[in-house]
Amino acid sequence: MSVLYVDDEPMNLMLFNINFKKKYNVITALSGEEGLEKLSENPKILVVISDMKMPGMNGIEFISQAKKSYPNIIFYILTGYDITPEIAQALKDKLINHYFSKPFNIDEIEQSISMSIGRQI
């Protein structure tokens, strides 16, 4: 299963890849724009996890745009911020399935993904 992780910190991308590569085919992008590119290149991506605060598009802006083209993909936000009204609204609109706080909890993310996938399948 392919998972796209978008974060403007290369360090985060690296660490995410290392921690999850055994379970998922991790694809990374440094910005929302690159994320969109990666999505078009990899039609097998089922899950997208995005940081919130990024230069250019922020996480929610990126996801809203991606959701239009890929309505079946499951989107998550992984953020260092606390829940913001924007995230709350996204949750309410079912734009994202969940939001994770940094520092990430591997088990939480895995469980969440497997549950969502299970539900979707």
Next chain:
Amino acid sequence: MIYSKPYTSSKTAVIVAIVTAIVIILLFAYLGINQRKLIYNDSKLLAQEISRKAAVETEKYFVSALVVAQSVKYQLVTLHDLKGSRSNVRSILQNGLMQNNDFLAVWTLWEPNAFDGKDYLYIKDSTYNDAGSLGIGYFHYNHSVYTEVMTIADYLGPHYLAPKESRRDIITEPYRFVYSGYKYVFYGTSVSVPVIINNEFVGAVGIDIDLDNLSKKLNSIRPYNTGFLSLITNKGRIVTHKDSALVNKNIFEFITSTNSVVYNAVVNGQEAAVETVSEFSGQRVFRFFYPIVLSPDIEPWSMMVEIPVKTASMRSTQVTVVAFGILLLGFFFIVFLIFNLFDRKRIDSKINKALAEAELQSEQANVNAHNYQEIFNSTSEAIFIHDAQSGRILDVNAAMLQMYGYTSKDEVKGYTIANFSSNVEHFTDDKATSLIQDVVENGVKFFEWQAKKRDGELFWVEVALRSSRIGGDNRILAVVRDITERKKVEEELKQSQERYKTLIETSHDGISLMDLSGVMLFVNARKAEMVGADSADVLIGENAFNLLTPESRAFVESQMPIMMEQGFVENLQAEVLRFDGTTFSAEFNINILNDSHGNPLYIMDTMRDITDRKSAINAIEQSERKYRELSELLPQVVWEADMNARFTYSNKMGLELFGYTQDELNSGISILDVIIPEDRERAASNIKDLLFNNIVNADAEYTGLRKDGTTFPIEIYTSVILSQNNPVGFRGITIDVSERKEAQRALRESEEKYRTLMENLNEVIMMVDNDDRVQFVNHKFTEKLGYSYDEIIGKIGYEVLLSEEDKIKIINANKDRLDKVISQYEATFISKSGERIEFLISGAPIINNKGVTVGSIGALMDITERKKAEKALHESQQLFEILALMAPVGIFRTTSSGYTTYVNPKWTELSGLTIEEAQGDGWLNAVHPDDRESIQNGWKKKTDNSEKSIAEYRFVRNDGSIVWVLGNALPEIVDGEVKGYIGTITNITDLKKAQEEIAKSEKKFRDMANLLPQTIWEADINGQITYTNNNGFQYLGYDYEDFKAGINMLSLIVPEDRERALENIRHRYRDEKSVGEEYTALRKDGSTYPVQIFTSPIMENGRPVGMRGISIDITESKKAQKELQESEERYRTIIEAFPDVIMISDTNGNVIFANEAFERLTGIKPEDYNNPNRGARIHPEDNPLVRNEIQALLNSNRTRTGIIENRFIDNDGHIHWFSGIISKLTLNNEVFLQTITRDITEKKQIEKELERHRNSLEILVKERTEELETALENLRDAQRKLIHSEKMASLGVLAAGIAHEINNPLNFIQGGISALKTYIHDELPEHVDNTEPLVNAVQEGIRRSADIVQSLNRYSRKEDFPRTLCNMNSIIESCLVMLNSQTKNKISIVKEFYHSPLDITCNEGQIHQAFLNIIANAVHAIEHSGTITIKTSHNGNTVRVAVTDTGCGISKENLTRITDPFFTTKEPGKGTGLGLSITYNIIAEHNGTIEFESEVGKGTSVSVILPINS
């Protein structure tokens, strides 16, 4: 109130502001710039002067040393010249030293043999040196003078060599030296002068100066306290300095920034002043240098003075501060003025508003004062106003005067409580004084008191004492209620227990207590006695039912279920079986006694022997029956009817007469139903007149209608039944007048018949009365004599009609008539036209039914022709024959002995006999057997005596019918001899029959009259009593003899009433109906009694002939009426004047009766009594209370409730407080409720008012100054906004930013360590054991950091963020994390969290902030160590969080203010005073509550209750 609008000119304020600004700026310029500089320079000069003075003093010191040295030198030179001895040298030196104590030593040292050339002599002398040269000195030490031997070494010292070489006076550089034999090392300098003799240096004289001492001296001079002096040599060496460590050091070592000024000053001995930073103190200083010049030869030393600028210029600094202070003050003042200007308008309007409000309040206060005065005067409780100090009474109300029996307030004023107390034990003046004292200290006191009235009577009162300030004076207000009654009740209650025991044992009733099966547990002696037992013990254990006869037992057992259900049975009658087998009637009252749970426990009965009562009742019943039967026997119809004219009673006669049964009557028959429809309207109108207008119409005749439809004439006499002056119905007598009517009709017919007969007779008939007045003439008369009826009726017959010669004859004949003589005679009448007509007149008396002659009747036969012609006789006889044949009356003729010879056809018709059968005595066969003998004898007797005969007798005809006849027979006298008799018989059957009927009726009435309990009487036209019934005699005390002698009816009433009676009689004659006039009757013995007399005139022939009436003794009813009236009047007056409400209502709440106070207080008018929807009602909140009380009263056998206090809304919607009692009232077997209640609204208001006065000012302020609250609310709002914008904006953004920035690196660490852990696990499994603790430690670090960051995040959540579901326990956890640094190692946190998560809907950020504040306060309250306990709990829809600390606590006065904004007890800068205010607002926004409990020194507990869904 008059007030003027406060006015302040803003112009003035502006001018003041500008002027102030200018003055302040000028003042600042003057002080701060100009004066400061001057003062600064002054200070500098002053410092310089002080320095100079110190320098001069030092200079003087050195100069004096030089002078002394030179003086010694000259003395020694002189001594040398004079070849003086060495001892002289010694004394000179000694003198020099002694005279100058300031110097350390004085010495001289000479070149070898220079003094006396005898050095060798002194080589061995210990007082000289080894060479024996003159070198001696003296020095001070410890106040003694010691000799010093100047050694060889001294020749090499600077003090000697320097003057030797320079041959000038010198002052040595400071050096250290010792004196021989003394260990003390001196630090000093020497002033040495060379001794030059003959231009040759021979020695030196010197003065040693102790620089330590000088230093001490100089150091003691501290200009401006912190300044110091320092002596410096011309080489720059420091001689003295406040820092001794610097002594001997060179000044130029320190003064780094050497400049020429300092150098020149020190080296060249020049005066100098510099301002610099001191190298010694580091302060900015003024530094002065002064040269100390000893002589022109000696290079001067310098005195350096340092004065800190700060202290020297202290004054100028102060001036600066003052100037700035003034400037600031002025600035503030200007700002204040400007603000003041802007504020003024607002304040002005506020003041005006406040003034208007004040006026309103003042008016209200006046109204209140007036109301209080009213209350004071009108309350039913006594009120005293005491002076608190003296205890004297200042004022009382009217109720007090009434209660204590005084008439005016002046009597009471100045008295003390002692005058109103019983003064017996417990109620003495001392006790009262102590109570009053207590009230003055503690406020309010309630107690009972034994009071004394003016007449000394003691009574109980309840007193409410209250201390109050009236008009600035301490007053005691005593409200006194008379509780004598209550006391009495209490006393009675107390005694009743005792009494019951006695009562039960001495009771006339048998009393027993039994269990529920009837087994007797207790029996009193009386019961035992009643049933014939030897003692009560015999009965105990027996079943009570065994004491009843079998029938009664069955009956009582049938009553048991009812008894068990309602708890009691009353007046149960049963037959009781005595031990000896006899029985008696008893009445039982049985009660079920319940235990405390309301379950039946015992049965208690009282048994009363009612044998006597039963027999009494029987007697009354019999009597009643007797009277009722009597009433039923009455021949008239006697009845009563209600207001709707429906019969409520009729005697048997009535039912029989109208053909109805009693049941039909009961089901409702109206008076109108028993009269024919045509009469009903008239009857109804008469009834209406009677009932509503009290008019009795004479119209009493109606046609009655029987049930079967037949009709008959009746007369109805009615009177109104009054109850309490109101008509409730009417009663009457109905008389069947068919018979009377019939008789009248018969009479009328008869009269008609006769009249017709008379009028149609061919014979002239005339009738005259006893005065010969013509009463009647027939038609023939008018024909014959030409007079019309009008011309002759009423005239004296003989005067009009007769010639003079016949007049006498007629008068005499008519006189004979009085003796009932019938006669025939001839007379000559003169007609109107004057024609003479001869008449044969048959005259007969007219005899009334009493047998009295009332006139004469004459039948006139014109015999003019007979007289004229002989043959006229025969014709006449023939004529007679014809007359007889034709006559409508029976005519007969007899012989003189009475044998009938002739009867006419009419006679045969009447008798039923033929003419033949009537012959002789045959006619007697037709006479009724009962009459026959008397008629025969009577007729025989008459005929024997030739007398005329009149008789009434009956014929019995063949068909059996009876005919009454009046026989009239006159002797036929011819020439004085009786030839026979001629007679007529007239049918009087009808008349007779009517007479009989009337006689029968009369007897009936007479008998009845005699039976009647009233007096019935008749009087003639003159008032003479002609008849009275038996009762009349009895009542009036007259007997029959008196009656016969004649009694006038007016003599039967008292003289005062007679005029009125006459007047009333006149009314009666005018046919006005009597309504029963009341008189005072007068008995024969002179005693009197009240009567009511109904009268009616007796009419005969349309003329009144007398009066009849009924007199009713109304003594009893008068008395009763009077008593009733008095009683009613009394009660009515009391009830109407009663100040409290008295109301009687039925159990459905309809008002039956109420007094005046009722309408006055409730506004309910009588027409609204039964209106369930009326506005006035019991206050809805108190309604259940009153209902329950009434229900409880109705369900119990109590007669009244306790005092009920309730609110009542009157008709105008005002609320009253009522205090009253409801009693059960049984009227006509129906239960009513009587309410007596008092309006205590004003009392309540006073209480409330007093209560309010007692309460803190805060409440008053809250109530009255809404503005303030609004302002406070605005402030809170503003503050909330402030908090939001300032604190949240900055701190929140900051926190969020920090959180993000930390979370990212934390993410690296987390990701890194996770990856590392996996790596080790996978690649280096043998290292897992060693690395795992390390990895865990890192992860723990990450977790904690993340917790802190998350807490920061929570704190920063925006207020307008939507409310979410948050766990209260985790919010508190995160608060604790944030405060961890402050609590660690100091405070132990005890968490008593609810076992499961407490999720509430809230703004998490706000709630977090609120609890952070609360817990932070708890932390701050603990100074060193302590415990904070946090307990969360769950109760229904709320969550409770209690934070308890063991800190310093909060004082009571501060506790009420801690939520005020900006209130803090922390030191300035440590707390904003906003924390709890914010907390309070947040909790309030969440609809929660926050409470504080605290005790100084023990700690504080804060509990917050929040709804789960706010």
